[in-house]
Structures are given as C-alpha cells and as structure tokens.
Amino acid sequence: MGIPGPAVEYVTIPAEALAPAPRSVELAVAAALPATGLTAHQALFGHGGLEAGQRVLINGAGGSVGGFAVQLAAAVGARVTATASPRSRERVQRYGAHRVVDHTATPVTALNEQFDLVLTLVRNDRAEVARLVELLDDGGTFVSTTTPGPENPGRGVRVAQVYVLAMPGGCTSRSPSGSRSPNCPPCTPDSSAASCRGRSSRSPDATLREDKRVKANLSHRRRARHTERTARRRL
Known part of the structure; x- marks a missing residue:
C-alpha cells in the first residue's frame, strides 16, 4: 500500500470463511x-x-x-x-x-x-x-x-x-x-x-464461485472509492 500499518479496510471476505481466533496463543x-x-x-x-x-x-x-x-x-x-x-x-x-x-x-x-x-x-x-x-x-x-x-x-x-x-x-x-x-x-x-x-x-466449484463474488465486490468498492476521490479533487 505504500504506507505502514494494516490493510484490513481493503479486504473483504465472506463471514462464513472466518473462525474465532483461539485465546491460547x-x-x-x-x-x-x-x-x-x-x-x-x-x-x-x-x-x-x-x-x-x-x-x-x-x-x-x-x-x-x-x-x-x-x-x-x-x-x-x-x-x-x-x-x-x-x-x-x-x-x-x-x-x-x-x-x-x-x-x-x-x-x-x-x-x-x-x-x-x-x-x-x-x-x-x-x-x-x-x-x-x-x-x-x-x-x-x-x-x-x-x-x-x-x-x-x-x-x-x-x-x-x-x-x-x-x-x-x-x-x-x-x-x-x-x-x-x-x-x-x-x-x-x-x-x-x-x-x-x-x-x-467446501467443494472446489463452490470455492471458485465464492472467490469470484468476493473479487467482484472488492472491485466494486475500489471503483466507488476512486469515484469518491475524483469527485473530491474536482471540488
């Protein structure tokens, strides 16, 4: 990203693919x-x-x-x-x-x-x-x-x-x-x-479909942010 720190705000992931972090480590x-x-x-x-x-x-x-x-x-x-x-x-x-x-x-x-x-x-x-x-x-x-x-x-x-x-x-x-x-x-x-x-x-086909959905969602969010930044510069 060019700057230090986490990039979590740039990541999208389906909730069902997540699991609670163990407290023992x-x-x-x-x-x-x-x-x-x-x-x-x-x-x-x-x-x-x-x-x-x-x-x-x-x-x-x-x-x-x-x-x-x-x-x-x-x-x-x-x-x-x-x-x-x-x-x-x-x-x-x-x-x-x-x-x-x-x-x-x-x-x-x-x-x-x-x-x-x-x-x-x-x-x-x-x-x-x-x-x-x-x-x-x-x-x-x-x-x-x-x-x-x-x-x-x-x-x-x-x-x-x-x-x-x-x-x-x-x-x-x-x-x-x-x-x-x-x-x-x-x-x-x-x-x-x-x-x-x-x-x-999950099956490979289901995983592939989910990956495509996540990438499409991420691409949409990036375009939205780009449009917002462009609009701000014009102001």
Missing part, C-alpha cells in the same frame, strides 16, 4: 496457523481418510505443515513415522511421532515398512515419488502437497493432491500439543477423523 501466531493447519488437516483426513490404528508416513515432518500433521495424526491414534533432520528430531518426537527417521542418513525410500497413508511435503523428482508410492500397502493412499503422484499406481492405491480449501463452520486446525497450538471446538483430540472430515471443506 497470541493473535499474530493465531493468524499464521490456518494455512498450515488446514493443509495438514485436509491432507490427512479430507484426502487421506486417516483413522485410528492406521500407519502413516509423514515425509518432511520438520516443517510447519509437517509439525501439524504429526500432532493431528497422533491425536486420532494413528501410528506415525516421520522424516526429519537431526535438528528437528526432538521436536517431532515431542509432537507424537512414534518413529523419526533422519533423512540425511537414511533415504526415506529405503524404509523396510509398509503404510496405509503416505503424506509427502517434500518436492521430489517423479522417480522418487514412485518409490514412495511403493511403501504403501495395497489399497493405501498417497497424498502430496508438492510433486504429484503417478496417475495409475495400481494395487488399489489412491493418489491425491492437496489444494487447501476454506472450512466454514469447522476446524481451522486442531492440535493436542497444548497452548502453543489452538484446540478447535467442536473437534477435539477425541473426535473421530470421520466426524471432522464431514465438514473439512
């Missing part, structure tokens, strides 16, 4: 949570269908999305294997990972284990992505926020790409780790993944 921290929290939540539950007792591999757990993903998966009772660097190992373990693999020492594709869900948050080449898919059990799910998975992996494996959507009336994020991350009523660590998935997102 500072407002600036709360403002940074939705994008990462939503990405992790929708990847695990909206796309991955994660449930208690399932085995999940989170590739890239040392980052912000990975940290949320570990906490969310552990909260619903999944068995979490996570990859992280040595500097992130202790933190990822604290978040609830049952096993942390040092990716600087052991290639994740060399793991001798099968999973129900593989979530990758790391950009890889197609060949390495294909090897990650091989870590899935028959009928498992591969979810990526980066490099897309193969189109027809076979063995009943399902592939999904994450595009984060608003979650009206539902969770912005939820984490069992205490005051550093918000709890999200009515979802709690005891809520089933299925109960949260039911309100995890």
Whole structure:
C-alpha cells in the first residue's frame, strides 16, 4: 500500500470463511496457523481418510505443515513415522511421532515398512515419488502437497493432491500439543477423523464461485472509492 500499518479496510471476505481466533496463543501466531493447519488437516483426513490404528508416513515432518500433521495424526491414534533432520528430531518426537527417521542418513525410500497413508511435503523428482508410492500397502493412499503422484499406481492405491480449501463452520486446525497450538471446538483430540472430515471443506466449484463474488465486490468498492476521490479533487 505504500504506507505502514494494516490493510484490513481493503479486504473483504465472506463471514462464513472466518473462525474465532483461539485465546491460547497470541493473535499474530493465531493468524499464521490456518494455512498450515488446514493443509495438514485436509491432507490427512479430507484426502487421506486417516483413522485410528492406521500407519502413516509423514515425509518432511520438520516443517510447519509437517509439525501439524504429526500432532493431528497422533491425536486420532494413528501410528506415525516421520522424516526429519537431526535438528528437528526432538521436536517431532515431542509432537507424537512414534518413529523419526533422519533423512540425511537414511533415504526415506529405503524404509523396510509398509503404510496405509503416505503424506509427502517434500518436492521430489517423479522417480522418487514412485518409490514412495511403493511403501504403501495395497489399497493405501498417497497424498502430496508438492510433486504429484503417478496417475495409475495400481494395487488399489489412491493418489491425491492437496489444494487447501476454506472450512466454514469447522476446524481451522486442531492440535493436542497444548497452548502453543489452538484446540478447535467442536473437534477435539477425541473426535473421530470421520466426524471432522464431514465438514473439512467446501467443494472446489463452490470455492471458485465464492472467490469470484468476493473479487467482484472488492472491485466494486475500489471503483466507488476512486469515484469518491475524483469527485473530491474536482471540488
């Protein structure tokens, strides 16, 4: 805008896309949570269908999305294997990972284990992505926020790409780790993944229509302000 300070007066957003800021963290921290929290939540539950007792591999757990993903998966009772660097190992373990693999020492594709869900948050080449898919059990799910998975992996494996959507009336994020991350009523660590998935997102078409409506409204307001400023200058 060319001047310091907030630009909230220039923003329009549908009320149903908003959620109360959690009181357990500072407002600036709360403002940074939705994008990462939503990405992790929708990847695990909206796309991955994660449930208690399932085995999940989170590739890239040392980052912000990975940290949320570990906490969310552990909260619903999944068995979490996570990859992280040595500097992130202790933190990822604290978040609830049952096993942390040092990716600087052991290639994740060399793991001798099968999973129900593989979530990758790391950009890889197609060949390495294909090897990650091989870590899935028959009928498992591969979810990526980066490099897309193969189109027809076979063995009943399902592939999904994450595009984060608003979650009206539902969770912005939820984490069992205490005051550093918000709890999200009515979802709690005891809520089933299925109960949260039911309100995890609106359809892409609905989101696109809403985006167009918001942009049109914003454009109208900008034109109105421009007309008002022009009229004042003429006076």
